Amino acid sequence: xxxxxxxxxxxxxxxxxxxxPKPAGNxxxxxxxxxxxxxxxxxxxxxxxxxxxxxxxxxxxxxxxHPWPIVMIHGGGQTGTNFTGTPDGREGWAQFxxxxxxxxxxxxxxxxxxxAYQAERYGPLGTVSLETTQQRFVAPERYNLWPQxxxxxxxxxxxxxxxxxxxxxYASQVPSLDDFTLQQIxxxxxxxxxxxxxxxxxxLTHSQSGAFGWPVADARPxxxxxxxxxxxxxxPFYNVDNIGAPxxxxxxxxxxxPWGITADPLQYSPRAEKASDLAxxxxxxxxxxxxxxCWLQREPxxxxxxxxxxxxxxxxAEASYHAPYDHCTVKYLEQSGVHPKWIKLANEGIQGNGHxxxxxxxxxxxxxxxSRWLK
Numbered sequence: 428x429x430x431x432x433x434x435x436x437x438x439x440x441x442x443x444x445x446x447x448p449k450p451a452g453n454x455x456x457x458x459x460x461x462x463x464x465x466x467x468x469x470x471x472x473x474x475x476x477x478x479x480x481x482x483x484x485x486x487x488x489x490x491x492x493h494p495w496p497i498v499m500i501h502g503g504g505q506t507g508t509n510f511t512g513t514p515d516g517r518e519g520w521a522q523f524x525x526x527x528x529x530x531x532x533x534x535x536x537x538x539x540x541x542x543a544y545q546a547e548r549y550g551p552l553g554t555v556s557l558e559t560t561q562q563r564f565v566a567p568e569r570y571n572l573w574p575q576x577x578x579x580x581x582x583x584x585x586x587x588x589x590x591x592x593x594x595x596x597y598a599s600q601v602p603s604l605d606d607f608t609l610q611q612i613x614x615x616x617x618x619x620x621x622x623x624x625x626x627x628x629x630x631l632t633h634s635q636s637g638a639f640g641w642p643v644a645d646a647r648p649x650x651x652x653x654x655x656x657x658x659x660x661x662x663p664f665y666n667v668d669n670i671g672a673p674x675x676x677x678x679x680x681x682x683x684x685p686w687g688i689t690a691d692p693l694q695y696s697p698r699a700e701k702a703s704d705l706a707x708x709x710x711x712x713x714x715x716x717x718x719x720x721c722w723l724q725r726e727p728x729x730x731x732x733x734x735x736x737x738x739x740x741x742x743x744a745e746a747s748y749h750a751p752y753d754h755c756t757v758k759y760l761e762q763s764g765v766h767p768k769w770i771k772l773a774n775e776g777i778q779g780n781g782h783x784x785x786x787x788x789x790x791x792x793x794x795x796x797x798s799r800w801l802k
Contacts, residue, residue, distance in 0.1 A: 454525055455489040464624055465537065465617025471547050478548035481617040482507075482541040485532045485625075486521070492528025493801075495629050495652045498621065499533045500614075502634030502660075503603045504555055506540035507533040509633065513786045514595035515583040520631075520785050523794040532625065536636070537613040538604055549609065552602035560597055561586060563748055564783045572669040572748070573676075574717035579746035580779030581787035596786065603635070607683060608690040614639040615646070615691065622650040629801065631655040634782065638689050641734065645693050648736040655797055656741045656767075658782055662755035663687045664707060664722040669748055676719040676751060687724070687759055695729040695763075705729065714754060721755035723762055730764040739767035740800050742793070744780035768800065 466480030483498070484507060499510045499521065510521045510533050521531045538544045544552070561569070566586030567576035584592030604610050618639060622628055627650050632640040637659020644651040664687060666679035685702035686693050692702070699705055706725040713720045739760070743753040750771075757769045772780055777792050784793050 452526075454522060456486050456525070457489040457491070458485075458487040460485060461541075462532075462621070462624060463542070464621035465613070465619075469548065471545075476545055476547065477543075478545040479537055479613050479617060480542055481537050481614065481621065482535040483532045483621055484511075485530065486525055487530040488525045488528060490528055491530060493530075495627055496530035496532055496625060497524050497629045497631055497655075498618070498625075499531065499631045500618070500633065500636040500639060501534065501536065502632075502636055504553075504560075504600050505633075506599065506601055507535050508540075508599050509783070509785055513583065513790065514599070515592045517583075517790070520790065520794050523791060524798070527798050529629075532621070532628070534618075534621075536610070537617050539601055549604050549606070549613075551605045553605050555600040555602055557588065557597065560600060564781065565593060565596065567746060567748065567781055570671075572671045573751050575746050575750040576748070577746070578779060579781045581784070581789055582781065583786075583788045596783075610635070611638050611642065611689060611691045615642045618643045619647055619650070622647065626650075627652050629653045629655065631657065631797075632659060633657040633785070635660050637661070638684065641688050642691055642693060644737060645731065645733045648733045651737050653737055653801065654739045655801075656739065657784070658743055658747060658749040658753060659688075659741065659756060660684075661688065661749070662719065662721060662752040663759040667719050667752050669751075675717070687763070688756060693731060694733055696732050697729055699729060717751060718754060719752040721752075721758050723755075723759055728762045731760070732764065734760070734763070734765045739765065740797065741767050741769045742784075742797070743769070743771050744782065744784050745771070745773035745778050746780060747782040747784075749782060770796065770800075772796075 461484045463480045466477045468475050468477055501509045510519045512519045521533050524531050535542045538549045565582045568579040571577055584590045629652050630640045637656045640654050664682055664684050666683050668677045670677050684690055707722050708725050709722050710720040760767055780787055
């Protein structure tokens with residue numbers, strides 16, 4: 428190799444070395460493995476099949492400082508890889524909380540990832556949209572479909588096809604079950620079975636799986652020591668379609684969460700025999716021009732006594748499509764006698780994040796905030 432080539436090689440090698448994530452020290456694992464939870468047998472076209480099971484991969488650190496595991500449950504179109512690393516090669520929230528002394532269980536939902544999809548039982552799958560992935564997850568600032576979208580700065584890359592970081596992320600996207608109610612029922616039952624196997628735990632939900640955490644805690648509050656709901660599925664009752672200026676918000680044409688924050692029943696007091704027993708009304712005026720109007724219960728509101736039994740944290744990012752309506756979920760819970768801690772990341776000096784905050788450049792700062800709240 429000539430002298431000039433050698434010098435260039437040294438410079439490039441140094442630059443690449445500097446670009447790599449800095450090691451955080453050895454992570455010592457005492458035990459690791461996986462467990463399937465839930466699942467029932469039924470007759471299929473070709474014999475007996477099992478359906479309804481989730482997959483959970485676990486690690487237990489050698490320096491375990493906390494008695495309750497954290498169960499991490501991904502959202503729609505995703506798998507547990509959301510928590511086990513980032514598309515640009517940094518550590519994920521699973522490693523952060525392992526280093527923090529928690530046992531960690533990372534879930535693949537029923538019919539997703541390593542939990543087999545059974546077409547006979549689950550029905551059709553939705554599609555993974557390249558455009559929606561860019562609009563909602565990685566580059567909302569290019570589309571400006573809601574008032575806060577232009578604030579997004581934290582995605583680690585260009586956020587478009589051909590960028591290696593985007594390509595890694597898009598390769599991880601998977602179809603979800605079309606039947607939203609069935610998703611919740613299957614995963615509620617599977618998560619309950621997981622907690623029966625591993626004991627009381629902290630649930631960390633994201634997006635779609637937020638609607639799984641509420642019925643799990645409602646059914647067996649003694650199993651749920653805390654809920655960390657990262658931009659949980661919402662808002663109450665109707666989805667909000669982000670149309671774009673000048674009409675920012677519009678209700679979906681059908682009701683997705685007839686039980687308020689879920690599609691499947693919750694234990695209200697006084698008891699609601701059916702979802703239509705919940706009398707609802709929409710705010711006449713939004714709390715602010717950049718916020719959606721909320722659907723709430725008519726007063727006096729029915730209460731959710733079981734969700735009052737554990738601490739709950741709700742996180743909302745500055746630039747996410749949840750920013751215009753997560754306040755409605757908080758209002759609904761408050762009205763139902765539940766008093767979550769709601770943290771808007773921007774108010775804590777954590778700015779520029781979108782919906783996939785666990786993958787973004789400052790994911791460790793957000794994990795640190797969650798850790799402080801848990802402690």
